[in-house]
Amino acid sequence: MKRKAKVLLEECVACGSCVKVxxxxxxxxxxxxxxxxxxxxxVGCMACARACxxxxxxxxxxxxxxxx
Amino acid sequence: xxxxxxxxxxxxxxxxxxxYFGLGFxxxxxxxxxxxxxxxxxxxxxxxxxxAFCNRYCGRGRLFDLLGGKLGLSRHRPAPLWxxxxxxxxxxxxxxxxxxxxxxxxxxxVFSSARELRVAVKLMWSFYVPWGxxxxxxxxPWSLQxxxxxxxxxxxxxxxxxxxxxxxxxxxxxxxxxxGTMTQWICKVKNGNTNEMHKKA
Ligand code: SF4
Ligand code: SF4
Ligand code: SF4
Numbered sequence: 001m002k003r004k005a006k007v008l009l010e011e012c013v014a015c016g017s018c019v020k021v022x023x024x025x026x027x028x029x030x031x032x033x034x035x036x037x038x039x040x041x042x043v044g045c046m047a048c049a050r051a052c053x054x055x056x057x058x059x060x061x062x063x064x065x066x067x068x
Numbered sequence: 069x070x071x072x073x074x075x076x077x078x079x080x081x082x083x084x085x086x087x088y089f090g091l092g093f094x095x096x097x098x099x100x101x102x103x104x105x106x107x108x109x110x111x112x113x114x115x116x117x118x119x120a121f122c123n124r125y126c127g128r129g130r131l132f133d134l135l136g137g138k139l140g141l142s143r144h145r146p147a148p149l150w151x152x153x154x155x156x157x158x159x160x161x162x163x164x165x166x167x168x169x170x171x172x173x174x175x176x177x178v179f180s181s182a183r184e185l186r187v188a189v190k191l192m193w194s195f196y197v198p199w200g201x202x203x204x205x206x207x208x209p210w211s212l213q214x215x216x217x218x219x220x221x222x223x224x225x226x227x228x229x230x231x232x233x234x235x236x237x238x239x240x241x242x243x244x245x246x247x248g249t250m251t252q253w254i255c256k257v258k259n260g261n262t263n264e265m266h267k268k269a
Binding site for chain 1: 240241255
C-alpha cells in the first residue's frame with residue numbers, strides 16, 4: 001500500500017527541520033505551531049522523518065495521510 | 069526560483085553564530101549582540117504569530133544543520149523520550165528563564181556596587197572560566213557583567229546543543245531550546261488550539 005508521512009501534531013515542536021529536507025516541498029510549519037504534510041505532494045520518501053529531531057513523523061497509509 | 073535563492077542565503081546565517089562567539093572571545097562587550105537571538109524570535113511570535121526565525125533565519129539551527137547534517141558530526145539516533153517530553157521542554161524553559169533573571173540580578177548587584185565585577189565566563193551554570201583578556205577597557209562594570217552573563221548563557225547552550233547534536237540528531241537542541249519552546253507556546257496561544265486549527269485547515 002502507498003504510504004505517506006504523517007506528523008503527530010501534539011508532539012511537533014515546529015522547528016522546521018523537516019521543511020528543509022523535503023524534496024517535494026510537501027511539508028510546511030503552520031503558524032509556528034506544528035508541521036503539516038500536503039498529501040498530494042508527498043511521495044513517502046520519509047526524509048522528513050529522518051531529520052525530525054523530535055521523531056514525530058511516522059509513515060501512514062495514504063488514506064490517513066497528512067496529520068493526525 | 070527567486071524563493072529558492074532567498075532560502076539559500078539564509079542557509080548561511082550560521083556565519084553570524086560563529087562570528088558572535090569569535091568576537092566575544094576577544095571583546096566580551098560583543099555579547100550584547102546575543103539579545104538579537106531573543107528579540108527577533110519573540111517579535112515574530114508575538115506580532116506575526118510564526119516561528120520564521122526558527123524555520124529560516126536562526127544561525128544556531130543552521131549551524132547544527134551544517135555540522136550534524138552536511139559534515140556528518142551526528143550519530144542520527146532518536147533522542148530519548150524524556151528529552152522530547154513536554155515536561156522536560158517546559159521545565160528547561162523555566163530553568164533557563166530563572167538563570168536569565170539570575171544573570172540580570174547579578175548585573176544589578178554590580179550596577180549598585182553591591183558586588184564586584186566577575187571577569188569570567190560561567191559554563192553549565194557552575195564552572196568559572198577566566199576570561200579577563202576580553203574585558204577591554206572603559207566600559208561600565210555592569211555592562212561588562214551583563215556581557216559575561218549573556219555570553220555564558222549563549223556558550224553553555226551552544227555546548228549542550230553540540231553535545232545533543234552529536235549524540236542524537238543534528239537539530240535535537242531545537243526540541244528543548246527555550247526560545248523555540250517559548251515562541252511555539254506564544255504561537256499556540258495566539259493562533260489557537262492545535263486540533264481546532266487542524267480541523268479548520
Ligand atoms: S515523506 Fe518525503 S515527500 Fe513526504 S513530506 Fe516527508 S520528505 Fe516530503
Ligand atoms: S522536524 Fe519534526 S518537530 Fe520539527 S517541525 Fe518537522 S515534524 Fe515538527
Ligand atoms: S529552536 Fe532555538 S536553536 Fe533551534 S532554530 Fe529555533 S531559536 Fe534556533
